[in-house]
Amino acid sequence: MIICKSASEIEIMREAGQIVANVLLKIEKILEPGITTIEMDRIAEKDIRAYGAIPAFKGYSGRLSSKSYPASLCISINEEVVHGIPGKRKVKRGDLVSVDVGVKKNGFFGDGARSYKVGQVSSTANRLWKATKEALDMAIDRCKMGDRLTNISNCIETRADRDGFSVVKDFVGHGIGRKLHEDPQILNYGLPGQGPALKRGMALAIEPMLNEGGSDVVILDDMWTVVTADRLLACHFEDTVVITPDGPEVLTRI
Numbered sequence: 001m002i003i004c005k006s007a008s009e010i011e012i013m014r015e016a017g018q019i020v021a022n023v024l025l026k027i028e029k030i031l032e033p034g035i036t037t038i039e040m041d042r043i044a045e046k047d048i049r050a051y052g053a054i055p056a057f058k059g060y061s062g063r064l065s066s067k068s069y070p071a072s073l074c075i076s077i078n079e080e081v082v083h084g085i086p087g088k089r090k091v092k093r094g095d096l097v098s099v100d101v102g103v104k105k106n107g108f109f110g111d112g113a114r115s116y117k118v119g120q121v122s123s124t125a126n127r128l129w130k131a132t133k134e135a136l137d138m139a140i141d142r143c144k145m146g147d148r149l150t151n152i153s154n155c156i157e158t159r160a161d162r163d164g165f166s167v168v169k170d171f172v173g174h175g176i177g178r179k180l181h182e183d184p185q186i187l188n189y190g191l192p193g194q195g196p197a198l199k200r201g202m203a204l205a206i207e208p209m210l211n212e213g214g215s216d217v218v219i220l221d222d223m224w225t226v227v228t229a230d231r232l233l234a235c236h237f238e239d240t241v242v243i244t245p246d247g248p249e250v251l252t253r254i
């Protein structure tokens with residue numbers, strides 16, 4: 001069942017979304033060669049709590065893993081697709097770093113991710129970054145009342161195809177609201193014109209995951225980190241979007 005949000009619920013989600021956007025902006029500023037991923041996580045958690053919010057991922061347990069998630073951010077570098085656990089690893093020049101943050105504020109969730117290029121990256125990394133970012137922007141443009149859900153999915157796959165990249169099939173975007181993961185699931189591939197019609201007040205976390213090589217992924221022994229099976233590069237962007245009569249409203253951008 002897809003839950004449509006009322007105007008007052010959207011107002012609360014706006015607040016959660018803006019916290020996500022601000023935390024991502026802060027991360028962009030402090031992301032420099034030599035910083036460890038746990039340092040980034042500590043700074044993000046402190047900020048989230050200073051905003052009066054709760055880190056949504058910390059302690060998360062559910063269908064994604066049998067182990068509860070230990071941090072506030074997911075930081076996934078190069079061949080890591082999503083759900084990388086912060087630790088002692090230092091970010092290096094040339095890395096492609098995806099940072100994913102979720103918060104809960106006044107009972108509602110916000111969820112967003114950006115991939116950052118650390119210094120100069122390879123031309124492939126540049127192309128993959130651009131394709132993933134554009135896939136998200138194009139998908140958001142598809143969020144119009146009355147349009148069908150899988151237009152979003154198809155649009156992401158089509159953008160990936162254009163550059164010869166693949167999309168991850170084992171992880172998906174999702175509805176969001178009083179829970180981090182609500183219906184519907186939003187695949188990053190598939191035929192257009194299917195699934196439910198988009199209605200006013202639907203809130204969606206759209207998250208394209210594009211791979212340089214094949215679409216297969218594997219989960220590391222830490223039970224969380226998702227890496228490409230061929231260990232080629234991956235890239236991830238995510239925004240929380242709400243369907244309005246005036247078009248999509250992106251809650252996780254400033």
Ligand code: MF3
Binds near residue numbers: 056060
């Ligand atoms: N944005 C991701 C998602 O929606 C992050 C989940 S991390 C977890 O699946 F720890 F919460 F699982």
Ligand code: CO
Binds near residue numbers: 173207
């Ligand atoms: Co998400």
